[in-house]
Amino acid sequence: SPFPIFLAGKVQYGFGRGGKDLGCPTANLPDESITPMSSVANTGVYYGYAQVVSPPDAASEFSPEDLKVLPMVMSLGWNPFYKNEKLTAEIHIMHEFKKDFYGYEMRAIVLGYIRPELDYTSREALIDDIEFDKRVALNCLERPEYRKYEQDPYFTGGA
């Protein structure tokens, strides 16, 4: 198994392809930080943990919960904008943030694969699948073997 896979980088602006409209904003990792995922050729949806790291001077803009290690689902896909030559990793953290965190460092540990990427004909079908993915992720992360990564020293102990 290629897991766990450790990823980190500053959150980039995406194309604003409606992540927020779907109730599912996805924070994009920069290209260079996706290299560890190249060993996993499968595009699709993954689960694991993620953490937003705030510099001490900005910590007061977040709530303490915003900076915790939180469950996430990640979509790994070939970006059509770059003629499908570039992999994109987008992370949805299962938490309601007080504010956006573009430009901040995000760390993630990818622990498992949920499903391949599908072509959706309806918005409803896509939303249904995202909701299902979140439940699968939360269920999987209940297992002690996965849960222990929440305490991994790769994450910071707080701001």
Ligand code: ADP
């Ligand atoms: P973009 O195309 O720029 O990625 P999105 O609609 O996908 O736009 O929104 C992603 C941004 O929303 C993230 O970069 C982050 O700053 C913010 N955000 C707020 N809440 C979350 C969350 N729970 N998970 C991921 N990103 C979030």
Ligand code: MG
């Ligand atoms: Mg996004």
